[in-house]
Amino acid sequence: MIYQVIVDISNSQVDRVFDYTGEGISVGSRVCVPFGNRLIEGFVVGQKETTDVPISKLKAIERPLDDFVALSEQILGLCSFVCKKYHLRLVDALRLAIPSEMRANRIAPLVKRKARLSDLLTKEEIFSRIKQNAKTQRALAEFLLKEGDTNTEVLSKRFGYAALKSLREKGIVETYDVTVKRKPYKAVSDTLTNHILTDEQTAAVNAILDPVPAEFLLWGVTGSGKTEVYMSVIRRVVESGKTAIMLVPEISLTPNVLKLFRGRFGDTVAILHSGLSAGERYDEWLRLKRGEAKIAIGARSAVFAPLENIGVIIIDEEHDSSYQSDNNPRYDTRDVAQYRCRQNGCSLVLGSATPSLESFYKAQNKEYKLLTLSQRINKMPLPDVSIVDMTEETRAGNNDIFSRELVEELTRVINEGNQAILFLNRRGYSSFVMCNKCGYVAKCPDCDVSLTYHKEDNLLKCHYCGRQFRVFDNCPKCKSPYIRQGRVGDQQVEARLKQLFPDVKVLRMDADTTQTKDGLLKILDAFGKREAQILVGTQMLAKGHDFPYVTLVGILNGDQSLHYDNYLAAEKNFQLLTQVAGRSGRDKRQGKVILQTYTPRHYCLQYAARQDYLGFYKREINLREASEFPPFSVVARVMYTGEESQRCIDLLNRHYADIEKLQNTYPDGFLFLQKMRCPLRRLQGKHRFEILMRLSNACAEEILETIYKIVDKDTEDKVLVFTEVNPQNLT
Ligand code: ADP
Ligand code: ZN
Ligand code: ZN
Numbered sequence: 001m002i003y004q005v006i007v008d009i010s011n012s013q014v015d016r017v018f019d020y021t022g023e024g025i026s027v028g029s030r031v032c033v034p035f036g037n038r039l040i041e042g043f044v045v046g047q048k049e050t051t052d053v054p055i056s057k058l059k060a061i062e063r064p065l066d067d068f069v070a071l072s073e074q075i076l077g078l079c080s081f082v083c084k085k086y087h088l089r090l091v092d093a094l095r096l097a098i099p100s101e102m103r104a105n106r107i108a109p110l111v112k113r114k115a116r117l118s119d120l121l122t123k124e125e126i127f128s129r130i131k132q133n134a135k136t137q138r139a140l141a142e143f144l145l146k147e148g149d150t151n152t153e154v155l156s157k158r159f160g161y162a163a164l165k166s167l168r169e170k171g172i173v174e175t176y177d178v179t180v181k182r183k184p185y186k187a188v189s190d191t192l193t194n195h196i197l198t199d200e201q202t203a204a205v206n207a208i209l210d211p212v213p214a215e216f217l218l219w220g221v222t223g224s225g226k227t228e229v230y231m232s233v234i235r236r237v238v239e240s241g242k243t244a245i246m247l248v249p250e251i252s253l254t255p256n257v258l259k260l261f262r263g264r265f266g267d268t269v270a271i272l273h274s275g276l277s278a279g280e281r282y283d284e285w286l287r288l289k290r291g292e293a294k295i296a297i298g299a300r301s302a303v304f305a306p307l308e309n310i311g312v313i314i315i316d317e318e319h320d321s322s323y324q325s326d327n328n329p330r331y332d333t334r335d336v337a338q339y340r341c342r343q344n345g346c347s348l349v350l351g352s353a354t355p356s357l358e359s360f361y362k363a364q365n366k367e368y369k370l371l372t373l374s375q376r377i378n379k380m381p382l383p384d385v386s387i388v389d390m391t392e393e394t395r396a397g398n399n400d401i402f403s404r405e406l407v408e409e410l411t412r413v414i415n416e417g418n419q420a421i422l423f424l425n426r427r428g429y430s431s432f433v434m435c436n437k438c439g440y441v442a443k444c445p446d447c448d449v450s451l452t453y454h455k456e457d458n459l460l461k462c463h464y465c466g467r468q469f470r471v472f473d474n475c476p477k478c479k480s481p482y483i484r485q486g487r488v489g490d491q492q493v494e495a496r497l498k499q500l501f502p503d504v505k506v507l508r509m510d511a512d513t514t515q516t517k518d519g520l521l522k523i524l525d526a527f528g529k530r531e532a533q534i535l536v537g538t539q540m541l542a543k544g545h546d547f548p549y550v551t552l553v554g555i556l557n558g559d560q561s562l563h564y565d566n567y568l569a570a571e572k573n574f575q576l577l578t579q580v581a582g583r584s585g586r587d588k589r590q591g592k593v594i595l596q597t598y599t600p601r602h603y604c605l606q607y608a609a610r611q612d613y614l615g616f617y618k619r620e621i622n623l624r625e626a627s628e629f630p631p632f633s634v635v636a637r638v639m640y641t642g643e644e645s646q647r648c649i650d651l652l653n654r655h656y657a658d659i660e661k662l663q664n665t666y667p668d669g670f671l672f673l674q675k676m677r678c679p680l681r682r683l684q685g686k687h688r689f690e691i692l693m694r695l696s697n698a699c700a701e702e703i704l705e706t707i708y709k710i711v712d713k714d715t716e717d718k719v720l721v722f723t724e725v726n727p728q729n730l731t
Contacts, residue, residue, distance in 0.1 A: 001025075003061060004046035006091050007035050008103060015089045018042075019051045022061035028071035030098075032062040041065065041103060043094050045076060068289065070098050072308065074343055081339050082331055087708045087723055092329040097304040099285045101278040115164065115175045116149040117141065126172050136163040141172060197232060201225050204371040205232045208312065208347055215338065217318075217363040218351040220373025221382070221611070222582040226351045227257075229373070230314050231264055233349070234295060238268065242311030242346070243294045247333060249320040250274065250299035257297070265295055272298030272305060300325060303336045310344040313337045318350035318359060319575055321728040330724060334359075353582070353613070354575040357624065358631045360617055383553070383584040383591035385609040389600040391439045394482070401496060406554050406594050413552045414504055414533055420552040422493060422536045423580050433460060433471070437480035439598035442469070450569075452679060466676045493536050493556065501534075509537035551591050553584040558595040558605055566730050567629045570604040574616050577608035628671050634700035635726050638691045638711060639678065642719040645687040651716040652689050658710045659691060662703065669699035680731040686720075 003025060004017040020033055029044045039062055051058065071079070071094065079093040095103070117126060123145070130137050140159040144150060152175060156164050167173040197205065200220075208216055208229075220226045234244045248257060250273075261269045270284040270293035287293040289306040296305035300323055303313070315323065315337055323333040334350065341348040350359055350368070363370040376382075388403040398404060413420045433453050434441045442451045444462035451460035451469060460469040474481050497506050509523045527535045528547060558577060566572075577595065584591030597605055607616035625632050638655065640648040656675045663670050671694040678688035695703050704725065711721055 002048050002051045002058075003027075003031075003044050004048070005031065005033055005042040005061070006045050006094060007033065008041040008043070008091060008095075009035075010089060010091055010095075015091065017045060019053050019058060020061045021058055025061060025064055026069045028069040028073065028076055030065040030070045030102075032065055034059045034062060043071060043091075045090070045094075066102075070102070070289075070306075072306065074308070074340075075304065075306065077343060078304065078336065078340055082329075082336055085335065086329065086331045086725075088329045088331070096301055096329060096331075097306070099278075099282050101282045102285075113152045113175050113177050114149045115144065115152050115155055115168075115173050117144050118172055118174050121172065129170055129172055130167075134163075134166075136160060137167055140164065140167060144173065195225075195228055197228065198225065198375075198377070200373045200375070201229050201232070204229050204373065205236075207369065207371055208233050208349055209236055210347075213341065213345050213347045215341070215348045215368045216350065216371055217355055217359050217368040218349055218371045218373070219355055219360070219363075219613075220351070220353060221376060222353045222579070223376040223378065223380070224353075224373035225377045226316070226353075226373060227260065230316065230349070230351070231260070233312055233314070235264070237311035238265070238294050240311060242309050243307040244296070244312050244314070245302060245305050245307065245310060245337075245340075246295065246297045246314045246316065247302055247323070247337070248297065248299065248316045249322045261295070261297055268293055269295045269297060270305075272296055272302040274299065300333045303333050303340065310340065311346050312349065313341050313346065314349045314351065316351050318352045319354055319356040321572070324728050326724075326727065326729050328722065330722065330727075332726075354578050355613075357571050357617065357620055361621060361631050381590070382611045383581055383593045385581055385593040385595060385611075387558075387600045387605060387609050388594055388596045390596050390598050391437060394436055401493060401556060402500070402554075403594070403596050406596065407500065409552050409592060409594060410501070410534070410554070414501060416551070418533075418551040419527070419530065419547060419549045420534050420554065421547075421550055421580075421583055422497075422534060422554045422556060424493060424536070424538055424556050434484050434598060435475035435478060435480055436482040436484045436598070438475060438478040439600075440475050440477040441599070442472075442476075466674055497534060497536070504534060505532040506534045506536060507532040509535060547583070550584055553580055553591070553593045555580060555593070555595045558597040558608075559599045559602060567624070567627075567635075568728065570620055574604050574608050574613075574620075577605070578611055578613070581608070581611065628694065630726050631697075633671055633697060634695045634704075635730075636693045636695060636700075636704060636707075636723065637727065637730070638707065638721065638723050640689040640719055640721055641683070641686040642716075643686055644718065645689075647716055647719050648687055648689050651714070651719050651721070652691060654714055655710055655721075656691055658714075659693075659707060662706055662710075666699050666703055669696050669703050670694070671696060678731065 001022060003020050003022050005020050006017060007014055018033075018035075020031075022031075025031065025044055025047075027044050027047055031042050031044055032039055033042045035042075044061075075097045076094075079090065079097055082088060082096070083090045083093040121129075126141055126145075127138070130141060136159050140155060140163050143155075143159070152164060164173065168175065204218060218226055218229060220229075230246060234246065237244045246261075258271065270288045272281065272284055274281075276284070284293070285306060288296055291308075294307070296302050296307060298305070315334060318334065325331060338348055352359075355363070359368065362368045386405065388405050390403060393400075393403050396404075400407075402410075410420055433451065442460055444451055444467055451462055453460055453471065458471055460471055461467070472483065475483060494506055494508050497504070507523055507527055509520070523535075526532060530549060555577065559573075581593045581595075584593050593609075595605060595609060599605070603619055604616065607613075607619070624630065629635070638652075640652045642648045652675060659673065663673060673691070673693050675691045676689070678690050681688060704723070707723065711723065715721070
């Protein structure tokens, strides 16, 4: 038989199928094959009777690598869809579908060696064979007699390896190997909760379980019981003999979520998460593969979980930008999940309190079925949000990072013995320019996005159209000289808190203090136990954590990401503020939120303060339509990165010329086309350039296909080229 093999090397030169001979190997297996003058790993993606390759050139597969077929037919189909849709190399797509630890034999099942007394010997025979003076051997035998089979590690630690060895040589003790499963989050205790569903929850569950598959958007405010809906659906799906995938943003896969699912579903749940050790991740994957676990929970890549007969895929917090990967391989989890649901004839559920504009728009257009949970389970009102105008503070002579109201509220909360979270918005801290007095922010007149200050040439630039402006010394609006570029750091906040409240314990949670999984958990745990009264942090705080004693959330720079140079800025900011505000008053205590801003009248903040998703949606979708941004168009960019900028520029220019010609074929297809440096000009020593486009929805697919061809045809050594469609991040 001739097998078609993709070798496990990510390189454009070998991005094709190679023919090998072999016998009795299944398509989807991982194999070891000779390639050039070495042996490497590969994936069998097909088989056939004959080949055009001359017999003398044909090599044989060395051996299969696993005792199971790593990639099912369905997963192969999914990978080739992903590969085509995102213009990836097939090997990069295939790599998504198996744990990286498995490749290059970096991991093997965890094998434990156990010892037992030979069952061919009677008790008398055993002890008669041990010499009178061999006390340790005797003790070991007695131990085994009493305790039964025991790990050899335990035995040799206790009785010494020599004793074990000589008993084995005498045939008294025999050893054997067992494969053990590493069970992640052992510390997470299993709890069982069961609720009687509310009418809205019941309606949602029944709709999702309808045998006719559909795509649902479950829109429910925080605390409205979405998780309960997911669990009910999953339980019914598993009871009917099918499997389920539940995706959550990387950052919100907290012990709480795991506890819930472990409690409800026990060992039928497998967790796929980058926080696990390599061994744990591999074992969990294998449990799914072997059908021992039926529910996969995990971040983005769990959409490739090795399950068969899937009954539902759920994407929680569907608006979260982590569902789109922004490094290779780039893909959008929602598209992959949708395809996988269609393969399985099952339903897809997207859930969120603040759905992405795109998803809500689809729901409005009946592409998704909208399910609504309109009430919080505990009927607690949403927290009271107060917007503080920081320009007002400056005018009143307060130049502190804390407004007077925030200091007052902090004092109150501390005196009451409750807790507060202070939140610093870090997203898009790129240096925008703002007047401290009137809040004026320099914007591009053509694109309505904030201009970015470029230090190297001392200019303000629009990252959408490339227009440039001179830097101003006085505010163009109010003539004030207090122009600020910048951001406040959380260390600064911590230091200021120490001055204001010297006796209060403060915890800080950010990328520096939470390098490890444990670092994050430790801080959350300490705060949960009320070892500190104030927690300072960034985005990480926005998700999923429940602290009943938190009655105040202060948002120090509520508008910062509004000035981000991206059409998604308002949407992302709205989502973030709504999430953060939701951290206050989760339990029986009414919560308060203080939102400090220099642009108090910005619609985004106004709607966020009222937690008015629908109002925000209507306003924002109209803006997008008027300005022809997604979902009313497709944003695409072709990126060029490399150490030698001239090589990048040359290649970019050649492609650009071809794309300009394409514009003649599709006169209405291009709403915008520009070449430029990326906002982030250099990253890790590599220069970055881009061709930025907005394409009409009608022609986008055709145009992109042609662009892929243009990009593939003409390549340049040492220049990495990739294309992104509707990227979340345009830096
Ligand atoms: P969401 O995911 O929408 O934020 P959750 O599913 O976490 O909401 O529910 C919020 C809280 O309400 C949880 O503590 C949950 O246990 C509880 N809860 C959910 N559904 C019910 C119900 N039907 N009856 C009682 N409590 C419920
Ligand atoms: Zn512009
Ligand atoms: Zn001004």
